[in-house]
Amino acid sequence: MMRPGITARLVLSSACILVGLGLAVTIYSVSQLRALLYQQMIQRVEAQTSNWIEANTSQIILSEDTQILDRLIGELKRREGIAYVLLYDAGGRRRAEVGVPQGLVEERSTMEGSNGRMRWKEMKDTRSLHYFELTTPISASGTGMSADLEAAFGVAAAQNPTLGEIRVGVDRDEFDQSVGVLVEKNVALTAVLIFLAVGLSFVFARRMVTPITLMARAANQIAAGHLSERVERGVNLKDEVGDLVRNFNQMAVRLEENREEMNLLYSGLEEKVRERTKELEQANRRLQELDQLKSDFLSTVSHELRTPLTSIKTYTELLVDSRDLDPKTEAQFLGIIEKETDRMSRLIADHLDLAKIESGAAxxxxxxxxxxxxxxxxxxxxxxxxxxxxxxxxxxxxxxxxxxxxxxxxxxxxxxxxxxxxxxxxxxxxxxxxxxxxxxxxxxxxxxxxxxxxxxxxxxxxxxxxxxxxxxxxxxxxxxxxxxxxxxxxxxxxxxxxxxxxxxxxxxxxxxxxxxxxxxxxxxxxxxxxxxxxxxxxxxxxx
Incomplete structure (x- = not known):
């Protein structure tokens, strides 16, 4: 089983890191995007509803015709993202509706609106379709009528501040679908970026690894004895890989030079052995000469010492045995003895002096x-x-x-x-x-x-x-x-x-x-x- 190369390992590790980062970024961005879209949807529907109420409150109060009311809430339903509209009076009686699904029930209340009077909740119909529903009260203020007309129609704010409420439904599934489309686009963009990043990492890994791979092959060739092998790829790189390639080539050059030097040494080894043999023979002859010199020296020293000792002994015996020697002859004999004694002293002194000098004790x-x-x-x-x-x-x-x-x-x-x-x-x-x-x-x-x-x-x-x-x-x-x-x-x-x-x-x-x-x-x-x-x-x- 082939083990993955260094390029594959680098690309695989880079891909894992990039995919992990991409997933984290995608999840975070999708959650932030959903929250942003949800907030935008809420603000849009609330604004549409508020604007509609301000524009049509007087007609809602004055008109008892359901067709007119249906037409008015139909205009609101045609606004972007609105699925249905319900209009209730102050007593909770449904006055008009449009696009309301069957079996609509409340799932849960989510939050209050932006102005404190609006209220959001989640709804579900019999088909298990989900909706966001905004409930907004219709107040007497802002009707656009004079005080006399308000008094005539009995809509004074103090007597009856709330005239009814309007409920606007937003298709949650459609909202989720639109969010899903954006998520798909986001995921696709992230995937493309990851693919490009992996591709770039592959290119950079190849750029970095190729010289190393070539060096590995060149090292095998050098190990096999082909010391002329060199790596050309990556020599001009201005980074650590370039330094490595240049140092590798310099090492190969040194190895080749060393092998040439070794070949020269080996080629001249036999001649050097002959020369060393000749030198050893000369040294041996020199040692023999020194040994002969030592023998000659010992012979000379023994002779030099024997000669004065013999003279000293001879003249001493003559002085001892001859009782009738005249003073002149005795003085002559004593002078000879003195000279021979001095000669022995000089001989011994020279030896001692040289020994001290050579030993460093002088x-x-x-x-x-x-x-x-x-x-x-x-x-x-x-x-x-x-x-x-x-x-x-x-x-x-x-x-x-x-x-x-x-x-x-x-x-x-x-x-x-x-x-x-x-x-x-x-x-x-x-x-x-x-x-x-x-x-x-x-x-x-x-x-x-x-x-x-x-x-x-x-x-x-x-x-x-x-x-x-x-x-x-x-x-x-x-x-x-x-x-x-x-x-x-x-x-x-x-x-x-x-x-x-x-x-x-x-x-x-x-x-x-x-x-x-x-x-x-x-x-x-x-x-x-x-x-x-x-x-x-x-x-x-x-x-």
């Missing part, structure tokens, strides 16, 4: 400082070491370079870069430091702004291109054939972490056999006051 004492003064201080500290190796160490002076930094950490970076340059330069080599201002942070991030760039250049053996990035990794000490392993491989890693903490960059430019230049940048800063960040940090720095 303390930073930030302040306004001149970077050039810090570089000059580091140069002065390492100048004797460079002079000892016969290396020319040169600092190119420039204007003050104010930065917001931890001065001790920055000096550690400069010392590390300068120490490496001196370490890898041969005797007679040269190391040069210079500072300048640039407008980007470096080649990696390229952040715009005002930066101070520090360059440490040497003419040592240089680095291969593949080593320029790896040189900053933990535990990396360069290729095995480049130089002897002179450190822990943590210095440049620590330097990179320090520079990154200051929102700068660090990198190297190198060419094998020519030399290397290490760069780092720090943001230029011109503060108004000197500030130490964090009480705990300050106290830790003092400690």
């Amino acid at each position: 303390y930073w004492i930030m302040s306004h400082t001149d970077l050039q003064e810090n570089v000059r201080h580091c140069t002065e500290l390492l100048a004797p070491h460079a002079l000892e190796k016969g290396i020319r160490l040169k600092l190119i002076e420039a204007e003050p370079q104010p930065v917001w930094a931890d001065a001790d950490r920055i000096q550690e970076v400069v010392t590390n870069l300068l120490g490496n340059a001196i370490k890898f330069c041969s005797e007679g080599g040269r190391v040069e430091l210079r500072l300048d201002r640039v407008t980007t942070s470096g080649p990696h991030n390229g952040l715009p702004g005002q930066y101070v760039r520090v360059a440490v250049a040497d003419n040592g053996p240089g680095l291969h291109p593949e080593e320029c990035e790896r040189v900053f990794e933990k535990f990396y000490q360069g290729s095995t054939n480049r130089s002897p392993r002179l450190g822990t491989g943590l210095g440049l890693t620590i330097s990179r972490e320090v520079v990154l903490h200051h929102q700068g960059e660090i990198w190297v430019a190198s060419e094998p056999g020519v030399g290397s230049t290490f760069y780092f940048t720090l943001p230029l800063h011109t503060p108004c006051t000197l500030v130490v960040v964090g009480a705990s940090e300050s106290e830790a720095g003092k400690a």
Whole structure:
């Protein structure tokens, strides 16, 4: 069994509402119309009767001829809506009649007339025909005769004010029939209006429902995979249905676009899987390299620790076992022990320092400082070491370079870069430091702004291109054939972490056999006051 569509339900509900309203309006209007017609009928008959009495009272009084009286009341009967007329004298004797039905009896008294003297009642004859009957008294006033004539004929108002009465009957069935005709017309008009209203509701319902029906069909097509389906009907409507159609089409467009994107994704999925597999293989190789670096580092650390410990043990045993050593030799042995102890301390300190930086537990004492003064201080500290190796160490002076930094950490970076340059330069080599201002942070991030760039250049053996990035990794000490392993491989890693903490960059430019230049940048800063960040940090720095 097919269920009714939304159009049928809307039209049916509208029709029920309209029919109900039409019936209510019709019943109310018919009742009001009947009351109005009834009132008009009463007023008309009363007026006709009153006018007739005023015009014919004198003749009724003076004439004893029944034919004249019949003619007079016949004129009244011919008036609109009057069915019969009865004329009675003051004693209640019927003087004349016209059109009176047989067996006329009173059913009930309804109401008084408009002037208080008239009286209405309902009558019925032997044929069960119904009538409205108006009883009106004929008074002596208004006869039109002089006082002498009234006295002569004995009709003085004071002696006999009522001369008789006239009864006028109105056919109630005819009245009801006329009302029925008007009711039929009213009902017909209401039916036509209801039909037109239902037709208009059908048109409006179709106008509203058709786009929704088309959307339902389009939704079925889209569900079946035909995403190019669109709804054209109702797109231009400026109401909620139009908004719904436009939104539906936009949704269909988005679905089609999403499917195209998914098809592209699926088509490139195999290629992406190959790429990801290749990346995983590279990552695996990288992990293997890191594992090898860790092993090398552990080996290096154990070797670095074993070497000073062995030296310390050897010279300590010599001092203990040899009783006849001269003071000069003892001092030499103690100096060696001291150097090896310092070497172990530096190794352990580097590990602890890097661990603190990476875990975020390091303390930073930030302040306004001149970077050039810090570089000059580091140069002065390492100048004797460079002079000892016969290396020319040169600092190119420039204007003050104010930065917001931890001065001790920055000096550690400069010392590390300068120490490496001196370490890898041969005797007679040269190391040069210079500072300048640039407008980007470096080649990696390229952040715009005002930066101070520090360059440490040497003419040592240089680095291969593949080593320029790896040189900053933990535990990396360069290729095995480049130089002897002179450190822990943590210095440049620590330097990179320090520079990154200051929102700068660090990198190297190198060419094998020519030399290397290490760069780092720090943001230029011109503060108004000197500030130490964090009480705990300050106290830790003092400690």
